[in-house]
Amino acid sequence: MKYGIAIFPSKNIQDEANSFRKRYDPHYALIPPHITLKEAFHVEENELKDMVTELKQIANETKPFTININKVSTFAPVTNTIYFKVEPVPALMDLQKKLQEGTLTNNLTHSFVPHITIGQQLMDDEYSDVFGTLKMSKFTFEDTIDRFQLLYQLENESWTVYETFVFGKEFI
């Protein structure tokens, strides 16, 4: 089955992200606003239990940390993705790195740029309009992250949470 690992930011950040995603992100209905920590990867049924144990260990080694969002940025010209840029604090970068190590597949295809997508797959004209407006706007959010989530993908490409891993609170 196909799994992924993500952080869901607080409701106020999700609500703000959704106000844009609703219009500009075709994935709006597939998953709530999130920071992807590990892109989709395959796990066999019989490997799931060991992976969950490993994720619990990683969660227990991690302390809650603060994230800050100060602006909207873009992956253009690679893709017309617009996102809330999440400042790359060491705790977040370390966590993402650990999720590519040990028995966990390293399925990184590019360097990790923490972000919350608010628009993607836009036509060039619309992209320019939207990004042009948003980059002038002020976005300031602070949030405390104390957990990540393991999700699996359904046939319609939506994601369901399989398990939550709360930092320092997992029973192994």
Place this chain on the structure above:
Amino acid sequence: MKYGIAIFPSKNIQDEANSFRKRYDPHYALIPPHITLKEAFHVEENELKDMVTELKQIANETKPFTININKVSTFAPVTNTIYFKVEPVPALMDLQKKLQEGTLTNNLTHSFVPHITIGQQLMDDEYSDVFGTLKMSKFTFEDTIDRFQLLYQLENESWTVYETFVFGKEFI
């Protein structure tokens, strides 16, 4: 904030449910297919921690159990909701009951009929057509339930998982 408690059945059941929800359920994009254990209820920020502890206790007292789905049923004439009927095994009924007790609000408005909605808010004619066809079809699913999820609702009425509670595995 508004919270709810649900069970997500296995991917194969969710995929089958979504094949109908896509056409017949306006909530298709708001939450994956689920069994509602506790309808939406309000929790203040400062009460959340205690509630999570209580939910962990309930999860630790619960043993994994099997559920069976053998047919499609309906809440008509009360509402035109069509659902996979989940057989009301004692373990499931007990779990649902515990989630209305102690410090957890009892927000039950009617007796608990375990189900996975596959269609709702249909016009009468469409309802009759769809239910007429589905009640003749054979649906047989068995699943092992070993967890429930606490979710919160966003402004767009979609739901995000806050935490997973795995039976017998929670650290209090």
